[in-house]
């Protein structure tokens with residue numbers, strides 16, 4: 258009789274305690290409240306330990322049964338407490354500190370080559386040139402033949418090319434676009450040809466097997482060398498700055514006659530001579546000249562009626578001179594420390 262009473266009392270106590278703990282946990286809304294509950298129920302002098310002491314007075318077979326139940330309850334409470342504690346930790350990570358300035362997300366910008374590309378194109382467009390593009394895989398005829406370089410012409414050596422087949426190659430300059438445009442369009446022709454070119458060069462400080470060019474072509478009646486000189490003057494001031502000195506000196510290309518090259522005063526030494534400019538004080542920017550009569554004949558434009566000038570530049574080279582960069586590879590390495598400077 259006495260034993261059954263104790264058992265019933267024990268069971269009731271367990272049930273009400275379990276209910277009480279569940280409710281308290283539910284209401285605890287910060288870590289401090291949870292810690293208080295941990296001490297109250299699971300602490301050394303806590304309710305659960307008090308129960309264990311009571312159970313110790315029961316006969317052995319009941320001691321075991323109640324012991325297990327209380328143990329399970331103890332573990333359940335501990336798990337529940339820990340889970341709730343973790344939840345508070347997770348939430349605190351998302352807290353917004355309203356007084357702190359917001360984080361500015363990193364914003365990208367144009368690649369330095371793209372910037373220079375855009376600048377060159379903008380310049381020529383402002384003088385009435387239109388943009389033409391063409392294939393990057395070209396016929397020998399468009400890359401060389403039509404440009405006054407027959408199969409055995411020694412000048413082909415200047416263009417170490419990637420040939421795909423005998424008469425097919427990766428274009429080594431954008432000049433084929435000039436030929437293609439003049440084939441389909443009668444003068445006046447006033448175009449620029451921006452694009453990618455390929456040459457069989459080692460990837461070193463001053464060479465890249467892939468590079469970019471912009472060429473300009475103006476063919477009409479009475480186009481003179483004076484007009485070429487004038488546009489070059491405007492170009493230097495626009496891209497390199499008003500104070501930049503320049504010179505146009507004689508050169509050779511099979512597709513222009515006479516031919517010249519434009520050099521600007523060294524951006525590093527200002528013309529005094531340094532290691533960047535090879536002590537000359539000048540840096541070559543582009544090649545140019547009057548379109549060779551044979552080139553005009555090849556596209557069925559009469560050299561007696563029309564004349565024209567052409568010029569072409571490597572975009573990487575212009576960018577290297579403009580920003581004083583001594584290694585072409587930095588444009589392609591995608592090193593963020595370099596790119597962030599522009």
Ligand SMILES: [Zn+2]
Nearest residue numbers: 523526531534
């Ligand atoms: Zn210099």
